[in-house]
Amino acid sequence: MSADLVLSGLTKTFSASPTAALDDLTLAVAAGTCTAVLGPSGSGKSTLLRVIAGLETPDRGTVSIAGRDVASVPAERRGVGMVFQRSLLFPHLSVRDNVAFSDRVAGMPRARARERAERYLDTVRLSGYGSRRVGELSGGQEQRVAIARALAAEPAVLLLDEPFSALDPALRADMHDLLEAVRADLAPTILLVTHDRDEAARVADRIALVEHGRLLHEGTVADAYRRPGSLRAAELMGGRNAVPGEVVGGIHRSALGAVAATGVADGPATLVFRQEDVRVGEGTDAGSLRIAGTVRSRRLVGARSEITVDAGALEVHAEVASVSALRPGDEVALSVPEALAHVVVG
Known part of the structure; x- marks a missing residue:
């Protein structure tokens, strides 16, 4: 299910801004690992995910998944799943049918799609919730369903755009435990965007520090804290x-x-x-x-x-x-x- 993700020289500029949202950014994420992209607001983190997902087109640079350049591949065929800060579930569908959505769109029979959906609901610890309506869920449960829906599409790469930032601290801790369980069960390749260095340290194998669209530092969690690549990288990791x-x-x-x-x-x-x-x-x-x-x-x-x-x-x-x-x-x-x-x- 997982695959290497390699970004090379990504540059993206929007007409409304005089500065680049991404500025010659190069990053590699090994298959089955999790890298947290950490940086202040406006640093280009979400733009990076949207370029990988095919929702934005870079001015320059390449996105490769499993060794394949996906520049000309439509978003829906890249093998990328994405979970946003808001769950964006379909309110008219049950929890089970939300998770089964990608299989149904692909033409899978309803019974089979729902059976597979139950597996992914079990993965995110929501077994027995399939018949519920979205409006009956808590915020944390909604995000679990959103993750299950993304996983059910069997993406090669899972992109998480600050999916836990709207949750209270206790729920965020639960979601971090959940992500650890998902990794143990399915070993997806994950790129997580966050502005919370504690969250990055908790869930990721490696941390990529980004500011003004540039990569300042990339390495293990321990290196990000104690062997940063620059003074600014040390500051972003909370060094005093x-x-x-x-x-x-x-x-x-x-x-x-x-x-x-x-x-x-x-x-x-x-x-x-x-x-x-x-x-x-x-x-x-x-x-x-x-x-x-x-x-x-x-x-x-x-x-x-x-x-x-x-x-x-x-x-x-x-x-x-x-x-x-x-x-x-x-x-x-x-x-x-x-x-x-x-x-x-x-």
Whole structure:
């Protein structure tokens, strides 16, 4: 069912905008894997999905599925399924007949199409819901039906355009579990568009960071967080610490000292590290960068707190447990394992 998806040099400009929605974007998604496309609003994420689906025509570049260039293939024959933020179910059809729709359009007998629909309803954990009307479903159930309908068409590639963003946090978590179950059962190739980095990390194998139609970074989830391709990529992944310096002979030197910068050319560069990786008030070893400073502020971040520390000319952000006694004005010792610090150009 799954297939490789390869995008090469995609460029798309709309007449109403002076800037390209997609700007020479190249990306590969291996068969059976999930890549999350992450970026701010207006970055070109949804346009990318519409080009892949055949709903928009690129100015330049190619879309290949299973090694076949689908540029001249109509949308309905590309083997691509798409689920939007809104479920877009047919209100006059039952849940079962919504899922069976693609098979019926293809000429399959009604009984057989409905039988297959029940299989996909079971996959999305809606067994027994087939006879219900769309108006009887919750928002989360509607999205499950939309996913089942897309899967029933047996697409080579499944495109998800922020399908969970309108759901409350508990329902979103359920949908993430569902997507994991679908992947285990059917192993589709998935490209998921989202603006939520936590969602991307939860459901995807790899993350592609996009801004202004350009690909800033592509790699594993761990690399997106801790080895971003640029300072902007680090910022998009929520990184809060950036220390300017310069690379000379493979060594980055800054106010925090010297750190290896393998593969980075000589010149201005920035040392980045995650606020979650900063150790507060703990013992340090020889492989750590040491920082002393004064707590300037503290704010809640979910179940934890983030402190901002003035360390000479530097501002350092760290996370602490909600029960930590640290308050503004307190002196504090920080350390960052060198293995968790990363040098980027710029």
